[in-house]
Amino acid sequence: MRRVWILLLALVCVAVFANYVVVVKAEPLSWVYVDGIYRGMTNLEGVLVLTFQSAGQYRITVTKAFYLPFETVLVVTQPGQTFVQIPLRRAGQLRIFSNVYPVEVYAEDLYLGTVRSVRDTILVPEGSQYLTFKASGYQPQTLLVNVAYTRESTVNLTLIEEALVVNLKVEPRTFSPNDDWYQDTTTFYVYLSKPADLEVRVLDQSGRAVWTRSLKAKAGTNTLVWYGTGVEDGEYVVEAVARTAGETYTARETVLVDRSVYTYTKEKILTISAIGLGAVFLMFLISASR
The missing domain is CATH 2.60.40.2360 (Intracellular proteinase inhibitor BsuPI)
Structure with a gap:
């Protein structure tokens, strides 16, 4: 009997004190956020260990200067270690000279952000790629842009207004x-x-x-x-x-x-609702009388 109590106590301790550990692997010295709250920086090996007290769904966001931010949703279901590999992409800055603002920027189907004035810059993946620029009421424009890691590039846009349709x-x-x-x-x-x-x-x-x-x-x-x-x-x-x-x-x-046809839909709905409420009330009275 004593052994049974010791075993039960051990199981309770495991349930109470067990940790849910998430090991984040990313670029060295990356900032890690959980549900929008800063939780620490990866070490020189690119690792950060996060500890949670309960299972659940967590939104992991990783950022680093001159890298595109990356966000993923992680579902933690049981105690122990869960490993998450974060594939950050190197980026440069892009400044946009446009005849209209704000301008949304896309790399294929990836939304990169919105530029609201010439003072703003936006992170864009390094390399040569086609970027699409969109502004409400104007025709989208796609340009081939060369972006170097940690460098600033510029584009000049003259967006053409959409015809009113x-x-x-x-x-x-x-x-x-x-x-x-x-x-x-x-x-x-x-x-x-x-x-x-x-x-x-x-x-x-x-x-x-x-x-x-x-x-x-x-x-x-x-x-x-x-x-x-x-x-x-x-x-x-x-x-x-x-x-x-x-x-x-x-x-x-x-x-x-055309008001010529009256469907009695209102009366039918009200009658069915009244019957349903009456049935619920009757069941309540029956259960209360027992």
Whole structure:
């Protein structure tokens, strides 16, 4: 019996005091962060030993001057040592002279960062490679850039503004604002190739605006919901007008308001919900009475 108690005590001690050890292997004198908190620097052999008190998921980030930062998510499941090899890539600095900022920089599909002014520099992998530069509302530009380790390189960009393009979709094209909880609204999806002042109007058959919204629209998809309040059944024209300093673009679609069919969707949902709540309440009463 005494041996059993000693064995149980030993198992408890192992469970309480066991450590979860992560051995990080990277470039010498690299900075290591765990979940955004600095945890130390690798030694001259490029090794740093991290100790955790519990299993879990940890975000490991490793940085070093003139190396691209590297981040990985590590899942620690059991006590003992876990080894992590961090493949840092040597880099140089890139300064961008551009006619527009901010500029996002990509090496193939790898996002390198965003440059917000000529004062900024960004780390770029060493060697000759094609870099793509993107700015909202402008056509992407790809250049072959030669980058030397620890050195600064420069590029000159003249980004060309995107032409203003507007696409308008109405979904659903027919809706019934009769408060039956089925297709009571419709949504206008307005795609812009670049940011613009956007005005969306709903016009009746005489060309009179029955609903209008104005906004500073972003590049990409912008959504607006129309409830059809206060209008009669019938077909209407949806008009999206986008404007920039030198361009105006108009897109049109039609939408049909039809309240003739009442689906009783609301009543069905409310009835099913009431039955469900009643069943739950009845089960509670039965279990409480036992």
